[in-house]
Amino acid sequence: MYVLVTGGCGFIGSNFIRFLLERKRKTKVINVDKLTYAGNPANLEDVEKNHPDRYYFIKADISDKKAIRNIFDRHEIDWVINFAAESHVDRSILGPEIFIQVNIFGTFNLLENSRRAWQPENGKESRGKLFLQISTDEVYGTLGESGLFTERSPYDPSSPYSASKAASDHLVNAYFRTYGLPAIITNCSNNYGPYQFPEKLIPLMINNALKGDDLPIYGDGENVRDWIYVEDHCEALLKVLEMGVPGDKYNIGGSCEKKNREVVEVICDQLDRKLGPVGGRPRRSLMKYVADRPGHDRRYAVDSSKIMTELDWSPKVSFDEGIAMTIEWYIDNTEWTESILDGSYMEYYRTQYGERLDGKG
Ligand code: NAD
Ligand code: TYD
Numbered sequence: 001m002y003v004l005v006t007g008g009c010g011f012i013g014s015n016f017i018r019f020l021l022e023r024k025r026k027t028k029v030i031n032v033d034k035l036t037y038a039g040n041p042a043n044l045e046d047v048e049k050n051h052p053d054r055y056y057f058i059k060a061d062i063s064d065k066k067a068i069r070n071i072f073d074r075h076e077i078d079w080v081i082n083f084a085a086e087s088h089v090d091r092s093i094l095g096p097e098i099f100i101q102v103n104i105f106g107t108f109n110l111l112e113n114s115r116r117a118w119q120p121e122n123g124k125e126s127r128g129k130l131f132l133q134i135s136t137d138e139v140y141g142t143l144g145e146s147g148l149f150t151e152r153s154p155y156d157p158s159s160p161y162s163a164s165k166a167a168s169d170h171l172v173n174a175y176f177r178t179y180g181l182p183a184i185i186t187n188c189s190n191n192y193g194p195y196q197f198p199e200k201l202i203p204l205m206i207n208n209a210l211k212g213d214d215l216p217i218y219g220d221g222e223n224v225r226d227w228i229y230v231e232d233h234c235e236a237l238l239k240v241l242e243m244g245v246p247g248d249k250y251n252i253g254g255s256c257e258k259k260n261r262e263v264v265e266v267i268c269d270q271l272d273r274k275l276g277p278v279g280g281r282p283r284r285s286l287m288k289y290v291a292d293r294p295g296h297d298r299r300y301a302v303d304s305s306k307i308m309t310e311l312d313w314s315p316k317v318s319f320d321e322g323i324a325m326t327i328e329w330y331i332d333n334t335e336w337t338e339s340i341l342d343g344s345y346m347e348y349y350r351t352q353y354g355e356r357l358d359g360k361g
Contacts, residue, residue: 005020010083010087011196018046028056029056038086089162141157193231193322226255244311251303267283267323
């Protein structure tokens with residue numbers, strides 16, 4: 001079967017492709033990625049080597065009507081898994097337009113092409129087909145001190161990022177209800193693990209703490225996120241793909257609430273234990289409380305009981321294990337991080353992937 005994965009050169013997408021090719025031996029993956037600043041084909045170098053006949057890369061924009069149509073015309077696509085997005089809240093505050101363009105229009109373009117290819121409303125056989133929209137718990141807005149997001153929580157997004165993800169979720173629902181497009185939405189909490197772009201909290205803090213740079217904590221550091229190790233998310237997505245009910249949505253969380261301050265303290269302490277203090281001082285001394293993010297959601301926490309009971313999934317990796325593995329990965333892969341920080345990863349993909357691949361398949 002052919003699986004069209006979008007945004008596969010990013011953090012979760014690259015982890016998912018590696019996971020899927022290992023788990024499902026008869027699957028072929030077509031990865032469509034525009035290679036924005038967040039997309040790095042080096043994340044899948046091993047996959048390209050290990051699965052030359054099961055992994056194909058196409059450099060294209062999910063909003064590009066011709067390019068996406070071309071892919072559907074050439075291949076009988078069974079699953080579409082849409083990871084492609086602009087994904088960073090702070091960037092969405094500084095420049096929201098690209099978020100609207102990619103997250104909303106790009107998703108619309110994928111939905112339209114899936115509908116045209118599968119034509120469920122004309123009675124064409126769409127059994128076995130599935131459109132999986134990878135969404136976030138941030139669509140639900142903020143929680144107070146108590147309570148959890150369930151699948152029935154109202155959408156109440158705070159940032160341009162979460163508003164654009166909420167809009168794309170609504171489009172996916174509309175395509176299910178109006179055209180019968182077999183589609184599922186998953187709303188996952190904050191992921192962490194290998195290959196996460198070093199602008200997000202955990203990799204940013206690990207890299208700054210390794211170098212002895214300041215660790216900027218927004219506001220009072222008491223904001224809470226529900227952390228999930230990326231491989232647990234991948235497991236959940238495979239369960240949804242194989243057993244999920246079209247038209248349904250599933251929340252996915254790590255059942256692991258942590259204040260940002262606590263997360264940074266754990267990173268500092270683990271690095272001190274492993275490598276000794278930096279510049280003669282414990283790394284906690286690098287923690288700096290800085291201006292808060294505008295519209296900063298106070299607390300996210302996900303009720304995952306639906307996917308746990310209906311699809312028999314639960315997170316396996318504890319925060320202690322996950323953060324230790326993640327820290328280890330960033331220590332072992334400083335070249336990967338440095339190539340991003342000095343911009344040379346862009347050069348790598350320019351030489352590896354010429355214009356030849358642009359949307360032509
Ligand atoms: P990421 O920023 O690491 O990767 C995004 C990928 O999408 C990159 O490879 C980028 O090149 C690609 N992309 C961007 N615009 C594109 C376009 N127009 N056409 C084709 N490709 C494009 O993001 P991530 O953290 O891996 O998140 C993946 C998905 O999961 C996103 O949809 C995000 O909203 C969702 N999500 C993320 C988290 C999290 O904690 N990271 C949690 C829940 C949901
Ligand atoms: P982030 O990784 O950007 O994910 P999201 O905003 O999607 O939850 O941020 C996680 C939390 O960490 C969030 O509450 C903002 C906070 N944060 C900081 O305090 N300092 C930072 O430098 C960053 C990037 C995030």
